[in-house]
Amino acid sequence: MLIAFILPLGVLIGLSNPAAAATSATATYTKTQDWGTGFGGQWVVKNTGTTTLTSWTVEWDYPAGTRVTGFWDADITSSGNHWTAKNKSWNGTLAPGASVSFGYNGAGPGAPSGCKVNGASCDGSTPGDNPPSAPGTPVAGNIQDHSLTLTWPAATDDNGVQGYDVFRNGSKVATVTGTSFPDSGLAAGTTYLYSVTARDTAGQTGPPSPEVSVTTTGGGGPGGDKIRLGYFTNWGVYQRNYHVKNLVTSGSAGKVTHINYAFGNVTGGACQIGDAYADYQKTYDAASSVDGVADTWDQPIAGNFNQLRKLKKLYPNLKILWSFGGWTWSGGFGQAAQNPAAFAESCYRLVEDPRWADVFDGIDIDWEYPNACGLSCDSSGSASLRNMMSALRARFGAGNLVTAAVTADATPGGKIDAADYAGAAQYMDFLNVMTYDFFGTWARTGPTAPHSPLTSYAGIPTPGFDSDSAIQKYKAKGIPAAKLNLGIGFYGRGWTGVTQSAPGGTATGPAPGTYEQGNEDYKVLRNSCPSNGTIAGTAYAHCGSNWWSYDTPATVASKMAYAKNQGLGGAFFWEFSGDTANGELVTALDNALK
Structure with missing residues (x-):
């Protein structure tokens, strides 16, 4: 039950009565948990003398309204606001230097005071041993x-x-x-x-x-006033072995402004937990935890949510949004759109659940795609997205972020035209334009093409499938440039059976990938198939019979220059675990947006 202890200044301290004096024992209190309506407490009694203790008694006072509700490893009684804990028959003997702990659950907001152990001061102070002075001004x-x-x-x-x-x-x-x-x-x-x-x-x-x-230097937060948002996936803690702590060790957490936590499910017309184990049940040992403190069996939440909470303590300006939907779970948005107010209420209750409300700064909707086809087809109507975002804004209020990931299909009559994105945008803080996955091995035989072209080019398989076309179309619909973020993929898409180095070649199918055919992380491709060309602002590589396209630090920098020239709000990427262990792509994005 050793965890960060919340008292004034959040430090672990021994509470003492300076009028008492003893050197034989000390007692130190730790507040192990705080779940709003109650708390967990622990005392550690240590024999600091040279002779064996045969029993111990710890006494303290609580202010009115604070009380012990259950206890273990000691017998605890009270008289008014004065509390007394006595050892059990089996843990009263302490050799010199030995220690023992007992714990309890309590209710109320107060902290213990006036502590005594065996009738003397809990800090083991002796006459003339005064606390130190205050240090000088740092x-x-x-x-x-x-x-x-x-x-x-x-x-x-x-x-x-x-x-x-x-x-x-x-x-x-x-x-x-x-x-x-x-x-x-x-x-x-x-x-x-x-x-x-x-x-x-x-x-x-x-x-x-x-x-x-x-x-600190840098002005206006990391990366100036530009948004730099990365997706963190809850399933990454499994096969990918990518955890919140990796955001710290890679240096990436200090170079982004926002994190989208992906994904919550959308089913039954409501927002639902996506993966309870990864989200708030998985426990972390000290070595794997953001702050080096291990989870305990009885803390209110663990998992990614608790690790993200710890991350925000290290990076207090970081904003975290809970993203709902995604490619697999977007099929539930159609039903949700039938009653936007009820959907918004369900999302608010989940995001603002008291167990983790402090973790999240808002909600992100990743609907692929309103009134159009993705994994499944939606026919909820052009106004469905606008109505949903209006309801979410009304429920979440001005104090929370409300955002969405949106299509980059700028073809005439395509997905951008299928829904009222301009009407929806008035209720959103920003829109993440998914300017990647334009081309890939769903076209098994090619032609080979960059999956994230910044601009159109001669021979592009589908005119209107490029980042600039999408940005210009959104701007033409009246969406302010400052509300649009450019998307970057931290992965590549590739074919095999390719003989032509330049884009436009034929293929026999998807290239092998670690987790998915035709898809591979940048951290792998940079070594296994280094880029040997660039087209439309995106790198490509032909190695053996495989052909890949992906972004490199150089192409990320050029795309960030485009984002700045267009007056965009910033950029975002999918997703952290595709980057190198030292955050090579995040660093390139951060530096280029300054």
């Missing part, structure tokens, strides 16, 4: 887009300072022995508040230093 140096170095004047203590706890935005981020701390993984153009407390050799903490405000 100073930030070497301030970069994503890092800085904090230094501060030393604190003083009558028996010596053992270390310092560093706090960022009220949460402890490190404990160090010196008077400096290099902080990294920050968001560019973001303001952070830092303070430091000293800890003496008895473990006592002193008052905090003055708080200092520091703003």
Whole structure:
């Protein structure tokens, strides 16, 4: 039951009565869980003396309205607001240096105070052993887009300072022995508040230093004011072995502004959980967790949701949206469109579920495709998307993001023309134009063509299947450029049985792929089939009998230049796990949008 403990400044502390004095034992409290209406608590009793303890008693006070509701590994009683825990028959004996814990569930908002263990102070302080002083005001140096170095004047203590706890935005981020701390993984153009407390050799903490405000460089958040959004898939935690922590280790989390969590299901006219195990049940050990703290069996939620919650603590400007639908689950939108208000209510209740409401900043709809055909065909009418987005905006309000992934089919009478995207856009914060998958091995024999052409080119198999045509068509319908984001695929599409290096060749079928024929991650293709040509702003590669098209850092940069020249809101990509371990494509996208 060791997990981050929420008390003032979010730190793990021992609560003490300074009038008492003892050196034989200490008792330290941890708030292990907080689920709104209740909490979990744990005390650790340690024998700090030189003789064996044969029993122990811990006492503390709770403010009115806070109480213990159930307990284990100790017998807990109360008298008014005063609580007493006594050891069980089997855990009262503690050799020098040994410790034991007991726990309980409670209700109410208060924190324990006036702690005593065996009648003496819980911190084991002795007369004359005072807490340390406050450190001096911290100073930030070497301030970069994503890092800085904090230094501060030393604190003083009558028996010596053992270390310092560093706090960022009220949460402890490190404990160090010196008077400096290099902080990294920050968001560019973001303001952070830092303070430091000293800890003496008895473990006592002193008052905090003055708080200092520091703003990283970069201006307007990472990547300036442009949106850089990436999809994170819940199924990636399985065969792909890609987890939220990978966003940190790759450096990608500090280079995006938004994450779309994919996907929630749409069925029965409602938003539903997509994968309960991956979403909020899978537990993580310390090594796999974003903050290095392992999940416990009794915490309210685990899984990706809890890891995303931890990610937001590290990157407080990051926005996370829950995306519903996608290629496989878009068939449910037709029924949802029959009662948009009821659909919106179901989505709001799910996204804003108290167990994870703090994780999400809004909702994304990935309907493939309204009043048109994708995996299945929809005939809900041209107004269905507009009515749905109107209902979602009304229910989610101005304080939440409401967005959608939208088609890039700009052919006359094509998918853009099939629905009222302009009417829907007035209710959306932005639209992610899926400017990829124009061409692929659904045409088994070719012709070979880039799956994400930025512009049209001589010999393109289908005129109107290119990014620029889609952007221009949306703009012509009256959708502001600043609401449109350009799409990038972090993967390639390819054929086999190809003899022609240039686009337009014939094929015998899809090229082999790790997870899907005709589809492969960029991180694989960059080595297995390096690009040897570019057409319409997209790289292609002919190696052996295989022919692939995909984006590289160079083509991503050129597409971001296009997005900036067109005044677009930014860019997005599908999806994080296709990138290299050091976030090569995310870095290219981030740098080009600055």
